[in-house]
Amino acid sequence: MKKLTVVGVLAILVLVLSQCQKAATFPDTGYDARLSGGVATVFDITSHAFSNMFPGLSDRDQIVHAFGDAAFSKIFVTAPAPVNSGLGTIFNNNSCISCHHNDGIGLPTAGDSRSSLLVRISLPGTDAHGGPVAVPGYGLQLQDKAVYGKVPEAKININYTNTTYSFADGETYELRAPTYTLTNLYTAITGNYLLSPRLAPPMFGLGLLEAVPESEIVAMADPNDADGDGIKGKPNYVWDVATQSRQLGRFGWKANTASILTQVAAAYNQDIGITSRIFPVESSFGQTQDDGLKDDPELPDSTLNAVRFYAATLAVPARRSVTDPDAQRGEALFKAAKCAVCHRQTLTTAVNVSFPSISNQVIHPYTDMLVHDMGTGLADNRPDFLAGGQEWRTASLWGLGLFEKVNSPGYYLHDGRARSVTEAIMWHGGEAESAKVYFSKLSKSDRTLVLKFLGSL
Amino acid sequence: MKNTLLALSSVALLALASCSSKSTPTPVTTDAEGTVITEFVNVVANPDYAAINDNAVKLQAAVTLLISTPNAANLLAAQNAWKATREPWESCEGFLFGPVEDNDYDPTMDSWPLNKTDVDARLASSDVFTTSYIDGLDGTAKGFHGIEYIIFGEGGAKKATDVTAREKLYLAASTTSLVATTQALRDSWDASKGNYSATVTTAGKGSAVYKTRKDVFKAMVGAMSDICGEVGTSKMEDPYAARDSTLDESSFSHNSTVDFTNNIKGILNVYTCTYGGKTGSASLSTLVAAKNASLDAKIKTQYNAVLASFATITHTFEKAIYDQRAQVKATQDAIATLQSTLDVDLNAFVEANIKD
Numbered sequence: 001m002k003k004l005t006v007v008g009v010l011a012i013l014v015l016v017l018s019q020c021q022k023a024a025t026f027p028d029t030g031y032d033a034r035l036s037g038g039v040a041t042v043f044d045i046t047s048h049a050f051s052n053m054f055p056g057l058s059d060r061d062q063i064v065h066a067f068g069d070a071a072f073s074k075i076f077v078t079a080p081a082p083v084n085s086g087l088g089t090i091f092n093n094n095s096c097i098s099c100h101h102n103d104g105i106g107l108p109t110a111g112d113s114r115s116s117l118l119v120r121i122s123l124p125g126t127d128a129h130g131g132p133v134a135v136p137g138y139g140l141q142l143q144d145k146a147v148y149g150k151v152p153e154a155k156i157n158i159n160y161t162n163t164t165y166s167f168a169d170g171e172t173y174e175l176r177a178p179t180y181t182l183t184n185l186y187t188a189i190t191g192n193y194l195l196s197p198r199l200a201p202p203m204f205g206l207g208l209l210e211a212v213p214e215s216e217i218v219a220m221a222d223p224n225d226a227d228g229d230g231i232k233g234k235p236n237y238v239w240d241v242a243t244q245s246r247q248l249g250r251f252g253w254k255a256n257t258a259s260i261l262t263q264v265a266a267a268y269n270q271d272i273g274i275t276s277r278i279f280p281v282e283s284s285f286g287q288t289q290d291d292g293l294k295d296d297p298e299l300p301d302s303t304l305n306a307v308r309f310y311a312a313t314l315a316v317p318a319r320r321s322v323t324d325p326d327a328q329r330g331e332a333l334f335k336a337a338k339c340a341v342c343h344r345q346t347l348t349t350a351v352n353v354s355f356p357s358i359s360n361q362v363i364h365p366y367t368d369m370l371v372h373d374m375g376t377g378l379a380d381n382r383p384d385f386l387a388g389g390q391e392w393r394t395a396s397l398w399g400l401g402l403f404e405k406v407n408s409p410g411y412y413l414h415d416g417r418a419r420s421v422t423e424a425i426m427w428h429g430g431e432a433e434s435a436k437v438y439f440s441k442l443s444k445s446d447r448t449l450v451l452k453f454l455g456s457l
Numbered sequence: 458m459k460n461t462l463l464a465l466s467s468v469a470l471l472a473l474a475s476c477s478s479k480s481t482p483t484p485v486t487t488d489a490e491g492t493v494i495t496e497f498v499n500v501v502a503n504p505d506y507a508a509i510n511d512n513a514v515k516l517q518a519a520v521t522l523l524i525s526t527p528n529a530a531n532l533l534a535a536q537n538a539w540k541a542t543r544e545p546w547e548s549c550e551g552f553l554f555g556p557v558e559d560n561d562y563d564p565t566m567d568s569w570p571l572n573k574t575d576v577d578a579r580l581a582s583s584d585v586f587t588t589s590y591i592d593g594l595d596g597t598a599k600g601f602h603g604i605e606y607i608i609f610g611e612g613g614a615k616k617a618t619d620v621t622a623r624e625k626l627y628l629a630a631s632t633t634s635l636v637a638t639t640q641a642l643r644d645s646w647d648a649s650k651g652n653y654s655a656t657v658t659t660a661g662k663g664s665a666v667y668k669t670r671k672d673v674f675k676a677m678v679g680a681m682s683d684i685c686g687e688v689g690t691s692k693m694e695d696p697y698a699a700r701d702s703t704l705d706e707s708s709f710s711h712n713s714t715v716d717f718t719n720n721i722k723g724i725l726n727v728y729t730c731t732y733g734g735k736t737g738s739a740s741l742s743t744l745v746a747a748k749n750a751s752l753d754a755k756i757k758t759q760y761n762a763v764l765a766s767f768a769t770i771t772h773t774f775e776k777a778i779y780d781q782r783a784q785v786k787a788t789q790d791a792i793a794t795l796q797s798t799l800d801v802d803l804n805a806f807v808e809a810n811i812k813d
Binding site: 044045046047048066070073075077078079080081082083084087094098101102112113114145147148149404405407408409 | 554558559560561564565568569570571572573574575578579582593595596597598665666672675676679683690691695703704
């Protein structure tokens, strides 16, 4: 019954699309600008717009996705327990979904059940693989919650300093600059430590970004600014635990993670305290919080693989207002400001005959997946493999216009300091300084056009 | 979360819409759609949220009495008050959008499973159970299921005399915490407080969240569909497939089937704009009936089939997953049928008929 309906809908779709080849809908490129994720695009403008599986998955893949979806929502509790056992003993939150609300961006607070911000920690220098140096007794991430009877590693305090600035036309805006401090350290740290706050990012489209050929990303790099436009960009190369090899970093705010699999396994291990095949050792191992239970790995491989598949097959919401003249003028300004040099509109995924949904797709993520110097204002001053203390991976912008609806009121940037897209733009510096200045000198009506374009993504 | 059909049909509809936009006149906007939204807010959403809070206050009174006078009658009264609070809560999950998800009221009150290891350890400790102590806990140690654990006990076997002094303190503070959350949820929509109601009713007329009225209709239909999926493919499927009653949502109170039924009732409440015996002057159903009477009948028929199927599960859900498996499976199938109609047909109706 259901299959017949699918076939029917597909038939209608083909019929309609074939009668509908108008220039207004399909630009000269032959690609519909609304299809941000190629065939992996969905038309959904509700608060669950980031939670759709790829259209057209096989029956088997739909089951695996649904299994991963269910696991993504599962709330872990203290071991031993009959259901979802193994939380912590130290952790940041108790399920995937409690940080990635609606598969979207999180809330920039730390230490309570709604919090979606975590803080990485390290000592200066690099480890044997060129990565950050773990802090004895803490590792590379602070777990600021603990199960009953155990002590969190630290309390993370976030303080904002508000400052009012003006655009060239005199209109004012406010930026809140955060400072992060630690109190209640469970054990002393000797020497200086470096902190980097990271907000839970949106989950959709990751399978497509993973499928962009490394060569395509590297070709966009300009580490020595050979073209003299002030914009560099370089790939981050990182140690990938899953493959035990050096790989191109694609995910995370500093592109410090090579694959969705490693990202998922690391998040289970570090954020929730759930061990797996890839990270079989508890984050509390060797610390006073360790529960000593011989229950590792806690996560079945089938679950890990299903959640990886889930994260790889969340569809990209379609653009709206692509034929709106205001949005088009905003897009022209976005390009004139050179925003699009880093926020690359179009990438093409590699051919993958075993997985048509991500194979050879023209996608519009608005990122080059490279790290760029973003200036001192955004700097965490904590290097992460090749990404320096001022460098961040170009954030993808697809779905940006839906953040307010999916994760009301919506926060932006790596630590959620920006409360609006305008604030996020005005935080740009470093290689993006001139683009920001361009925006700040626009008239109010032109700034509104840029925002209208960004809101259409 | 959603299925392929929804996505496919949206693509098809969008294609249709963009294709025909130049050849057919835009449908005339009527105020009927605005009335449907206003009536949903006034007749369903606000009263349902108010009922949760009202019943939580009654639960608190019953718990207080149980604590001061622990006897069988007072325990039963507290258990019934818990179930009565559960009812409007489960039905409001038929429209799970807005502050209930934005502010995490849902996981705060209704996280599952209970972190029994932690709760038992806390009960065995000498911690002082103030309300702020409970407020600071994760949802898995408090809320509906924390209270359920204390007043029903494992297997629902609790006796009034079993409630320990420490459990009484935990119960009192947990109930106060629950009341506060239900009040915050109610206030978030209240026109004189958080007024999310206005965010909904001003859809297409300045609402920050709903740029068009269609956005609200899509949210309503999406939520109706989502709760079908939640009940049919998760809450029922997990214990059914694993043949494991520890995976049941409300296993202490044996209230799972009632919970599921109230979830599904929330769908009809939204669709027909009905709550607590009152019906709005206009609803999604009246809109559909005016233009596609057979779709309206189909939705109602399929809804009734789900309720009728639930009625065939006569054992507790904890038992039914072992000895009434056919009935459980048939109910899941009926829910899937309803969900498919909502995803495909009702979404198509909204796409085609709600234009502003």
